[in-house]
Amino acid sequence: MAFQFHNADHRFRCPNRRKIRAWIQAFAAAHEKSIGELGVVFCTDAYLLDVNKTHLQHDYYTDIITFDYSENGVISGDLMISIDRIKDNAKAHNQLFFRELLRVIIHGHLHLVGYTDKTDAQQKTMRAQEDEWIARYHEFNP
Numbered sequence: 001m002a003f004q005f006h007n008a009d010h011r012f013r014c015p016n017r018r019k020i021r022a023w024i025q026a027f028a029a030a031h032e033k034s035i036g037e038l039g040v041v042f043c044t045d046a047y048l049l050d051v052n053k054t055h056l057q058h059d060y061y062t063d064i065i066t067f068d069y070s071e072n073g074v075i076s077g078d079l080m081i082s083i084d085r086i087k088d089n090a091k092a093h094n095q096l097f098f099r100e101l102l103r104v105i106i107h108g109h110l111h112l113v114g115y116t117d118k119t120d121a122q123q124k125t126m127r128a129q130e131d132e133w134i135a136r137y138h139e140f141n142p
Contacts, residue, residue: 036076079108
């Protein structure tokens with residue numbers, strides 16, 4: 001397993017990296033998957049907007065873009081996360097920054113195991129899964 005945290009154009013240092021790695025390992029196991037190469041890349045709004053325009057032809061800000069390279073039961077991919085969006089969303093939803101960060105990290109991993117969020121029903125399912133896995137994180141002792 002290679003699960004790495006990186007910075008693109010932001011100096012953010014993710015807290016509790018060891019616990020997050022163990023939590024994602026448990027998440028993968030619960031979905032009967034193993035972990036291959038995973039990267040979590042922290043960046044600014046401007047950086048992620050450029051990625052969104054270049055790779056997805058979307059001209060809007062987002063909190064995360066997930067690039068999925070998974071195959072044969074091995075989850076692999078890159079999660080591009082805007083720290084600017086995390087801060088703004090946490091404030092807008094009256095959440096702690098770290099809880100919002102966990103939500104976005106698990107959201108990306110839910111995509112890597114096959115969840116989608118194109119319809120209202122799919123969004124509701126993903127939100128329930130995010131809430132469940134955030135609760136598991138707080139109960140988790142690796």
